[in-house]
Amino acid sequence: AIDPNFDQNREKVDTHNGHDVWGPVDEPEDLGIHGTHVAVDFDICIADGACVEDCPVDVFEWIETPGHPESEKKADPANEIQCIDCMLCVDVCPVDAIDVDAS
Ligand code: SF4
Ligand code: F3S
Numbered sequence: 001a002i003d004p005n006f007d008q009n010r011e012k013v014d015t016h017n018g019h020d021v022w023g024p025v026d027e028p029e030d031l032g033i034h035g036t037h038v039a040v041d042f043d044i045c046i047a048d049g050a051c052v053e054d055c056p057v058d059v060f061e062w063i064e065t066p067g068h069p070e071s072e073k074k075a076d077p078a079n080e081i082q083c084i085d086c087m088l089c090v091d092v093c094p095v096d097a098i099d100v101d102a103s
C-alpha cells in the first residue's frame with residue numbers, strides 16, 4: 001500500500017501535469033508517487049481503472065508508462081485541485097495505491 005507519510009519519507013524530485021512527483025524515480029521501472037493532495041503510487045498501481053471510472057469530478061487521467069513491471073498505464077491525478085475528498089478512489093483501488101489527504 002502507499003505510504004501515507006510519503007511527504008515526509010520521500011523527496012520531491014519533479015513536477016508533472018501541475019503536480020509534484022515524489023521519488024525515487026528511475027524510469028521505466030521506478031516511477032514514484034504522483035500528486036500530493038491526491039497521491040497515486042505509480043509503482044503499486046496495476047491500472048485497475050476503478051478510480052478513473054468512479055471519481056465524480058474526473059481527477060484522474062490515464063498516462064502511458066511502457067516498461068513498468070506492474071502496468072503500462074497509470075491513473076495520473078492530473079486534476080487533483082478539483083478533488084472533493086469523497087474518498088471513493090481510496091476505497092475502490094484494489095491495491096491501495098491512492099492516498100487522499102482530506103485533513
Ligand atoms: Fe475523486 Fe473522491 Fe478520490 Fe478526490 S477523493 S480524487 S473526488 S474519487
Ligand atoms: Fe491504479 Fe488503483 Fe486506480 S490500481 S488505476 S490507482 S484503482
Ligand code: ZN
Nearest residue numbers: 016017034076
Ligand atoms: Zn503525474
